[in-house]
Amino acid sequence: MSLTKRFGSATAVADVSFRCEPGTLTGFVGPNGAGKSTTLRMICGLARPDSGTSQIDGVPFAELRNPMRTVGALLEATALHPGRSGLATLKRACSLADMPDERPEELLRLVGLEPAAWTRRVGDYSLGMRQRLGIAQALVGDPRILILDEPANGLDPEGIRWMRSLLRDFADRGGTVLLSSHLLAEVQATVDRLVVIGGGRIVASGGLDELLQGSGTLVRAHDMPALEGALRTAGTGFARREDGALSVDAGAEDVGLIALRAGVALTELREADGGDLEDLFFTLTGGEPLKVAA
Known part of the structure; x- marks a missing residue:
């Protein structure tokens, strides 16, 4: 990858490289402003790197024939159209991905949105409901890869447990998951591998157990x-x-x-x-404390 992105004289991301393997959940963590979201946006083709390239399933995002059938992304839950209903949002996405008509209702049930909410305007949804709808939209094309930026944001403890189970099942069936989060305890309970970014550079990457051992x-x-x-x-x-x-x-x-x-x-x-991701995080980044899920 070797991704580098500058905004004026400031370098947001510098020579970032890592790989996510099928069948794994990879956590992407770092202090606020470390470059996590910028990196994910470059991977998904929403920001152009000043140098370096990223590939999804062996090709750049822009060259995927039907991106939604290969990769599902949730980068900003509030980006959903507030005037559409949850059902209409998924019907539109399914049409773009060439998925069957029954797929929207199947996904709404999967993510736990009550039928009464299906026809409500997304603008009236709580943040947790928008997160569930965003995850449903990421799953529309039955992709092999998921890229999620702060997917637990706004979810209650039951919702976080549900999301952890969903992502674990996705990876166990051979899928690839890359997720960023500021909830360190939740990351530790969810992922197999870890990529730590600080100051726009990768400061550690590898298996979670390996990194936590003797940190x-x-x-x-x-x-x-x-x-x-x-x-x-x-x-x-x-x-x-x-x-x-x-x-x-x-x-x-x-x-x-x-x-x-x-x-x-x-x-x-x-x-x-070993076993404390918070200590490892502080040691590697010298960053400000992140939230720790209860």
Whole structure:
């Protein structure tokens, strides 16, 4: 891919490359403004990269003969026409995708929209209802690939559980899913693979279990400001945890040597426990905290 996109003098995405395999759910996470949405828009042909190319099913999006039969996308639930009903929205999409007449009602049942809502104007829908309709529209062409930007936004806990089950079943049947989300706990409960972007660049990618295993070092000191200063001087990334410790992007031996040279007395030094996506996220990006699903 090697996608790069600039807006004036600002580089939003720089040399971004990753691959999503059939049968997998890939989470795409990063701080606000890191380049997630811009990357997804370039993949779907809605933004032109300044350099690099992306492919879906082996070809650029613009060269797909019937895109909706190959890839379903939900990039902005509020982009649905507010004056059409949910049923009319899907009938129009099915017509464009050359799908059978019974497909709209089948999809409305699949995504859990009550029949009473089918003929209501989309503008009167709640955000959660629009998300369900947007997912239905992404599934219109029975695609093999789904690209979803914040699909859980506006869904209640039951809706999030429903979406997780839907996407898991889609991948288990051989489909490919790429989804972005700011709900880190939900990402951790849903995906197989992870791509982390920070400052417009990919800072980590791989299997979720692989990335979470041994993600850095946990350290505390009597003088935490002095420890932070020593780590900054050494150019070593770290993140403050809610419990006051630091999660450091380096091995325990290296962290211990940095503290020793700076004359900082440590009170705790150990490899960070695996399994916490939030700690991994902070360590890799140094980003602002993201929401964590309850």
